[in-house]
Amino acid sequence: MKKRILSVLFFIFSFQSFAQHIDRCPPSMGKYPRLHELLNSKIEEKKNARKSANEGVVRIPVVVHVIHNNANGALGGTNISDGQILSQIEVLNEDYRRKIGTPGYNNHPDGADMEIEFFLAPIDPEGRETNGINRVYSAKRSFSVLSDAYNLSDLAYWDSNRYLNIWVANLSGGYLGFAEFPFGNFEGLELQEVDEKIDGVIIDYRAFGRKMGAVEEPYNYGRTATHEIGHWLGLIHIWGDEYCGTDFCDDTPPAESANRTLTCNDILSNCRVRNSRNMIENFLDYTVDSCMNVFTNDQKARVRAILGISERRKQLVANADLFFEVQEPIVVKVLGNPVVGEHLECKIQVNQARDYSVEIVDPLGRKVYSKNFTSAFGQILKIPKKELGQGVRHLKVISGNLQFNYRLLVL
Template sequence: MSTSWAQRIRDCAFSPVYQQQVLKVKNATISRQIFEDSIRHYIQNKKNRGGRTAEKIIRIPVVVHVIHNNPDSLTIGGRGNANISVEQIESQIRVLNEDYRRKEGTNGYNTNAVGADMEIEFYLANRDPNGNATTGITRRYRNKSIYSIDTDLETVSATSYWPSDRYLNIWVLPDIYSYLGYGQFPASTSVPGLSSYFQDYAHTDGIFVAHQYFGSTGDLADQSYALGRTVTHEIGHWLGLIHTWGDEYCGTDYCDDTPPTESANSTRFCNDRYSNCVSGQTTRNMIENYLDYSPDACMNVFTQDQKDRVRAVLELSPRRKQLVNANNSLEETSTLQLKVYSNPIQNKILYFDATFQGLHSVKYQLTNTQGYTLFHSEANNQPSSSYSIPVGQLTPGTYILTFATESEKASHRIAVP
């Protein structure tokens, strides 16, 4: 274990990576400004129409790529092991849902007058890019203990990657030079004649985080950053949010309800800090905002303007919009409902939809009429989804599909010709 972990102060690579892209991509600065103008116009037009910030909750499937340096790949979890446990991964998903839903009774709740429920939920993907059942977790061994945001992003994504227009990729690494993590900013709208900001970086589109700052349980390095807020912060960037100080002295984050701020709260404390960005006026910094650099225990606020900005980005950024559209097609139902397609089964695959309200731990299985289980799967924090079960090895006959959440259960008789 690196003894330097305990001395670190939160820092993320968003600003330096952006500066690199400005140097690499022709007209990147112009494209970025056009993107910012389009966001501003989108928000204003929606307000002028009297539209709501969100018509429904948006759910985002996550794939966690554990890139570890433990030669014993079968050993999962434990102190100093970057091949982190399922429990550590699931704790991070839980924290994201507490923070992005402003969930009462959790660390993500606040009573701030401008605090907002972002109405975004995250879940470990239940289908891989080929449509097969998955846990939403991949594990890959590489004999490397520390990675550079400057030089290693493409190498990491080449090790394990799922299409970024369908999944939020999170790469969990043994350690990262200088930073706790990094979240890639959205690609901007296509502008004729201009290189679109991050348009050509689909394979690194996601979150990179050192394993010791991931989740709220397991192999964590430092109690200042042990509540899972590093990933909450980096996903904020992935959704188009900017640091509250705008990455320059008294800069802008394009959100009017976050106070003007001179600089980051780069401390281990939750003490009040103040800025003098407006002539003759002293304002308190919003150190509770997830886009500051405060310790995890301080953070619990997204604002309404940040929510408006994220909703605009999800409409205007091509990959973000494709991801949302690909994964939010099923309407919720007030009670658990099963819809089975092609019964009797055709093409040796059972396809069905399971719809309900919210996110739930789910279990589903296929049994024969004698009660013997032929297929079983389960997952936590799942939304209404489409599923498939291969049945090509089954003999002709009648089978029972059962699907259950924590509080409801539904069954359907299946005929295999």
């Protein structure tokens, strides 16, 4: 009986300690008003055009890098299970699709189906089959979201132009997670672009997934990843990271500050309207997981605007078809011909794992580039233009008795 009482007391202490010192993430990007003005102009353009290139369901390939300190590789603790990871992907799809019959559904009049779906990547950067889970041992016991992004990336990183990198680790400093905002040069608005090596999302292992394994209350519904990926897609906190600030979304009521309550009781603010109710159910607040289930229509419009102007987000979405089955044995697409940038980009899709080779020859038939792939799936090749020289070149993709030829002009 004494042992049971001690166990209960330890659980209560752990719950209170974990919950009371936690913030979901550092302040987001509310301090860049020119960026948000640009986004709003793009939203208006989209409304007037009625159609856009990124309309409809968008699918995003994910790699989960599990950074753990179990030297023998055993599951447990920071080396979370496949099941815990799969539960998180399930939560993301419930939340971003406002899926009926799940905790992600809501009947809020401003609630939106974001029309974004996530899937664990079935192909790694080398074109090999994978389950989208990458486990890496590190003797470092904890990581700071403020200073260890490059340390995490050095341990594990896949091309952020093709994958959403999610690093799951033991986080210090009282934060559950962090996400890189989609900065860059947006049509003349020059902001420091995020280094592609750290462009992704970082989540504490105790807040990744739903009600299983190492997940701890009250952050056990998987909403930390939903929240952080919202930042990665261009959303900011609903209080704008300042007293009665703005998130540039008209359908999220102004709030005095973050809602850090451990309950789902109504909270009132005195901003532009006295005693207005905070949208505590919004995924971009700080409320605990069980309160959250709403993205709004204006938040959806902002995300779609970001997908239209952020070059890296645009490229990732455009490259998602790399992971889908094709009817032909091999499909080859050259991204940009004539070749004017620093690289020739070539997208190869296959209907099953196969051996193939890629060659580039000059007009005299001399090879200027060649690479062989064994039992490989689709991938994107980025070949430095300096290796090709200038002028006419011929690209060949060969697999058994199949051969595909493309004429290139390298400027």
